[in-house]
Amino acid sequence: MRFKKITPVVALLFVAFFSHAQQKANIADPRLHINLPDAKGDSIALSSLKGKVVLLDFWASWCMPCRAANKKLVKIYDKYKNQGFEIYSVSVDDEKRDWVKAIEKDKITWLQVNDPSTWGAKSAVNWNISVLPTTFLINKKGDVVAIDPAEKKLETTIKDLLQE
Amino acid sequence: MVSVVISSPAQFTKASLQATGLTCAMCSNAINKALLQVPFIESVKSDIKNSAFNIVFKQGQNVEIDALRKAVEDAGFSVGNLKMTGNFQELKIENDKHIEIGKEIFHFLNVTEQVLNGEQTIMVVDRNFLTAKQFKKFSSASKMSCVQTGKAASCCVKDGIAADARVYHVTI
Numbered sequence: 001m002r003f004k005k006i007t008p009v010v011a012l013l014f015v016a017f018f019s020h021a022q023q024k025a026n027i028a029d030p031r032l033h034i035n036l037p038d039a040k041g042d043s044i045a046l047s048s049l050k051g052k053v054v055l056l057d058f059w060a061s062w063c064m065p066c067r068a069a070n071k072k073l074v075k076i077y078d079k080y081k082n083q084g085f086e087i088y089s090v091s092v093d094d095e096k097r098d099w100v101k102a103i104e105k106d107k108i109t110w111l112q113v114n115d116p117s118t119w120g121a122k123s124a125v126n127w128n129i130s131v132l133p134t135t136f137l138i139n140k141k142g143d144v145v146a147i148d149p150a151e152k153k154l155e156t157t158i159k160d161l162l163q164e
Numbered sequence: 165m166v167s168v169v170i171s172s173p174a175q176f177t178k179a180s181l182q183a184t185g186l187t188c189a190m191c192s193n194a195i196n197k198a199l200l201q202v203p204f205i206e207s208v209k210s211d212i213k214n215s216a217f218n219i220v221f222k223q224g225q226n227v228e229i230d231a232l233r234k235a236v237e238d239a240g241f242s243v244g245n246l247k248m249t250g251n252f253q254e255l256k257i258e259n260d261k262h263i264e265i266g267k268e269i270f271h272f273l274n275v276t277e278q279v280l281n282g283e284q285t286i287m288v289v290d291r292n293f294l295t296a297k298q299f300k301k302f303s304s305a306s307k308m309s310c311v312q313t314g315k316a317a318s319c320c321v322k323d324g325i326a327a328d329a330r331v332y333h334v335t336i
Contacts, residue, residue: 118210132191
């Protein structure tokens with residue numbers, strides 16, 4: 001009898017735990033909030049992009065693998081920017097000048113914000129960044145659906161997410 | 165016999181460390197994190213311009229150079245260059261001679277006889293602290309076997325150093 005009484009509680013706990021584990025990171029979570037200035041000094045909040053498919057990208061001008069990735073992102077951005085796709089890049093550059101120069105050189109037209117002090121950057125700490133570049137693909141609901149998707153996977157997932 | 169080992173109250177205060185590896189060392193937070201775990205390290209800052217980590221040591225603590233190398237290697241990288249800065253008081257150094265700084269024994273290579281005073285920076289030229297090519301260049305500066313092994317062994321015990329003592333090879 002006692003066992004029968006316990007079972008629903010355990011089941012409930014299990015469901016609670018399971019659903020918690022299934023919970024996706026969402027950009028509406030205050031811990032993941034990013035609101036940083038662009039090159040002109042105007043703040044842009046990541047959460048303002050809800051409703052779009054977003055690639056959140058952490059990078060720095062001195063990070064050569066990031067610069068190589070930028071070249072590929074330029075093509076993808078051009079292809080999908082008019083269909084509801086946006087890129088929100090957070091540079092952890094200490095030197096604003098280097099960051100601005102890299103944006104020009106890499107012909108970046110998507111959203112760019114700066115969070116100086118490299119590994120001490122608050123946004124990088126909150127998003128638990130351990131290597132540059134790190135990207136997060138976010139659906140229209142604001143859920144993180146992929147981390148560091150490879151080039152091909154990135155494009156197919158963007159297409160799928162834009163249909164949702 | 166006159167011993168060349170002189171104990172000095174010198175203290176290392178900071179260091180500049182370059183790391184090398186198959187991937188971009190500055191792009192990984194692993195080295196930064198590993199260095200911060202070293203007990204005698206106060207702070208670590210990325211020096212992007214010089215592709216180096218600027219390390220500040222805790223005051224009054226013994227700095228073990230090998231612990232810096234271990235931290236970098238545990239993070240999956242190697243030390244490409246390590247420059248140690250310290251405060252010295254009337255520390256006489258001679259080429260190809262051993263000297264005690266703090267609790268460690270140092271063997272100076274490619275230096276002229278001089279007296280170190282105030283803030284000075286020395287570069288570690290031991291194996292695994294620079295590229296193999298650079299190591300070869302520096303290690304040819306001494307005939308003593310401790311250059312190859314980093315241990316005093318038979319070549320240096322005559323200077324009053326224990327055979328198993330770690331000897332760091334450095335230059336200015």
